[in-house]
Amino acid sequence: MxxxxxQLVLGLLIGGVYVAVGIGFSLVWGxxxxxxxxxxxLVIIGAYLTWLLxxxxxxxxxxxxxxxxxxxxxxxxxxxxxxxxxxIRAPIFFTLLLTFGVNLVIINVLLLxxxxxxxxxxxxxxxxxxxxxxxxxxxxRVAGLAVALLLAGAxxxxxxxxxxxxxxxxxxxxxxxxxLVGVNLRHVYxxxxxxxxxxxxxxxxxxxxxxxxxPSAGEPYTLQAFVVVILGGLGRVSAxxxxxxxxxxxxxxxxxxxxxxxxxxxxxIAFAILVVVLAVRPRGLMGRPV
Amino acid sequence: xxxxxxxxVDKRFGGVNAxxxxxxxxxxxxxxxxxxxxxxxxxxxxxxxxxxxxxxGGSIHFAGQRIxxxxxxxxxxxxxxxxxxxxxxxxxxxxxxxxxxxxxxGASNLQPRLAFQAAEEVLELVGMAAKSGHAxxxxxxxxxxxxxxxxxxxxxxxxxxxxxxxxxxxxxxVEEALDMVRTVHRSGxxxxxxxxxxxxxxxxxxxxxxxxxxxxxxxxxxxxxxxxERVIEAYLGEKYAARVRRAGG
Numbered sequence: 001m002x003x004x005x006x007q008l009v010l011g012l013l014i015g016g017v018y019v020a021v022g023i024g025f026s027l028v029w030g031x032x033x034x035x036x037x038x039x040x041x042l043v044i045i046g047a048y049l050t051w052l053l054x055x056x057x058x059x060x061x062x063x064x065x066x067x068x069x070x071x072x073x074x075x076x077x078x079x080x081x082x083x084x085x086x087x088i089r090a091p092i093f094f095t096l097l098l099t100f101g102v103n104l105v106i107i108n109v110l111l112l113x114x115x116x117x118x119x120x121x122x123x124x125x126x127x128x129x130x131x132x133x134x135x136x137x138x139x140x141r142v143a144g145l146a147v148a149l150l151l152a153g154a155x156x157x158x159x160x161x162x163x164x165x166x167x168x169x170x171x172x173x174x175x176x177x178x179x180l181v182g183v184n185l186r187h188v189y190x191x192x193x194x195x196x197x198x199x200x201x202x203x204x205x206x207x208x209x210x211x212x213x214x215p216s217a218g219e220p221y222t223l224q225a226f227v228v229v230i231l232g233g234l235g236r237v238s239a240x241x242x243x244x245x246x247x248x249x250x251x252x253x254x255x256x257x258x259x260x261x262x263x264x265x266x267x268x269i270a271f272a273i274l275v276v277v278l279a280v281r282p283r284g285l286m287g288r289p290v
Numbered sequence: 291x292x293x294x295x296x297x298x299v300d301k302r303f304g305g306v307n308a309x310x311x312x313x314x315x316x317x318x319x320x321x322x323x324x325x326x327x328x329x330x331x332x333x334x335x336x337x338x339x340x341x342x343x344x345x346x347g348g349s350i351h352f353a354g355q356r357i358x359x360x361x362x363x364x365x366x367x368x369x370x371x372x373x374x375x376x377x378x379x380x381x382x383x384x385x386x387x388x389x390x391x392x393x394x395x396g397a398s399n400l401q402p403r404l405a406f407q408a409a410e411e412v413l414e415l416v417g418m419a420a421k422s423g424h425a426x427x428x429x430x431x432x433x434x435x436x437x438x439x440x441x442x443x444x445x446x447x448x449x450x451x452x453x454x455x456x457x458x459x460x461x462x463x464v465e466e467a468l469d470m471v472r473t474v475h476r477s478g479x480x481x482x483x484x485x486x487x488x489x490x491x492x493x494x495x496x497x498x499x500x501x502x503x504x505x506x507x508x509x510x511x512x513x514x515x516x517x518x519e520r521v522i523e524a525y526l527g528e529k530y531a532a533r534v535r536r537a538g539g
Contacts (some may be wrong), residue, residue: 075436140482161402163401164404166394166402166405169379169380170383176342176378177379179361180342180366180371181392181396181442181444182367182392182395182399185363237380271300
């Protein structure tokens with residue numbers, strides 16, 4: 001029983017990372033209609049930046065989150081403004097291809113800069129945690145979930161209350177109409193992608209504290225972001241939160257409580273969830289009807 | 291000086307001349323009707339004015355400033371509002387939020403809190419105040435058309451381009467929509483409207499420009515234009531025009 005509770009709690013905590021990974025992916029997909037295959041690459045840039053700040057300047061990974069988010073916002077903005085905007089009106093296949101290529105470039109640049117060595121961010125408190133009635137709560141995972149929920153709240157509030165948030169929502173709903181009430185499409189596209197990249201950067205920071213990173217370590221996160229968004233439903237931050245947490249729980253329970261399944265099955269479990277959701281409820285748990 | 295002037299406007303799509311040498315002016319405070327058979331280039335012309343399509347020749351000036359070549363959002367911010375023939379509401383938002391987006395940007399350019407106030411005002415003006423909290427998905431077609439006008443008005447335009455706001459409405463709804471357009475006009479907005487319903491054209495417009503095959507065919511008061519043989523011919527064919535000529539003696 002304790003084991004089940006432990007795995008349930010751990011699943012929720014791990015789900016925090018999936019929430020963080022999913023938010024930016026969902027925003028970019030929902031507003032720009034781009035399935036961003038470079039999302040995992042952006043996540044890993046965030047992880048490497050966190051590692052760099054930690055190893056070179058001894059900055060705590062959780063304190064460096066704003067710096068990493070700002071840097072990734074800049075990268076995302078420029079990427080969209082200079083590159084992806086050129087094909088934004090083209091069929092979705094072109095943006096898939098382009099972001100796939102961008103992802104390859106990111107991985108190879110990281111390989112050149114950092115080699116393929118495993119890097120990890122290990123502040124003094126990594127490895128320790130709280131014990132509550134026999135249930136272990138690793139500090140890093142607890143802080144990760146807290147950061148992810150804060151990020152979700154911040155993005156939701158920003159979209160609902162700010163002028164730019166209004167522009168982003170309007171562009172997501174109908175870009176022609178948005179343009180003709182005076183919204184600068186190219187700027188809003190770039191801002192949206194920048195915000196998505198900033199969220200990916202935050203996720204990367206969280207990931208760097210929880211696992212060893214390599215240039216290609218981001219790839220599973222593109223798939224997982226995809227599954228989280230399908231599971232929760234597109235178009236709402238709250239849906240991504242539910243999708244991310246649920247995905248964390250299902251994945252953890254499947255890996256630990258089902259005999260014969262282990263960590264090696266992570267991708268298989270993700271794909272299984274994807275297929276089941278698409279077959280049974282294609283709009284996801286909380287998505288709008290399609 | 292004219293509020294809007296079009297000078298030798300040309301627009302081609304591949305080999306098709308959608309607009310050829312279109313030139314006319316819209317005076318401050320008038321309601322100008324833009325009519326013509328299907329495919330005459332009316333909507334294309336609105337798209338050229340609002341900057342959606344770049345011109346292939348000529349120029350467009352608004353309030354003394356050249357606007358052809360500017361991106362659509364800049365033109366909207368200068369004070370040209372626009373509705374779509376096939377309505378394009380922001381489906382994920384409420385009625386009030388839709389109108390507020392117009393007030394956030396456009397020429398009004400308000401902060402969010404003021405934008406919601408402005409939204410309430412324009413919804414009142416078009417008779418949608420009672421439905422401001424409704425989801426757009428639950429609205430009827432006439433209401434969606436009103437919302438389309440409200441959103442455009444919320445941008446605080448000096449010039450409003452209405453693309454067939456009456457299409458698909460029944461007789462009672464057309465009367466209501468006519469009242470709405472008159473109210474909007476009285477609030478100080480110059481209007482250019484595309485319309486097929488002749489009752490609307492005669493009832494609203496001080497002046498009419500007729501397009502045919504992308505070229506201006508005639509211009510004048512609605513009564514003059516609708517008597518013009520070339521216009522009858524364009525709409526109903528040569529034979530009918532000949533019959534009208536004989537009957538008219």
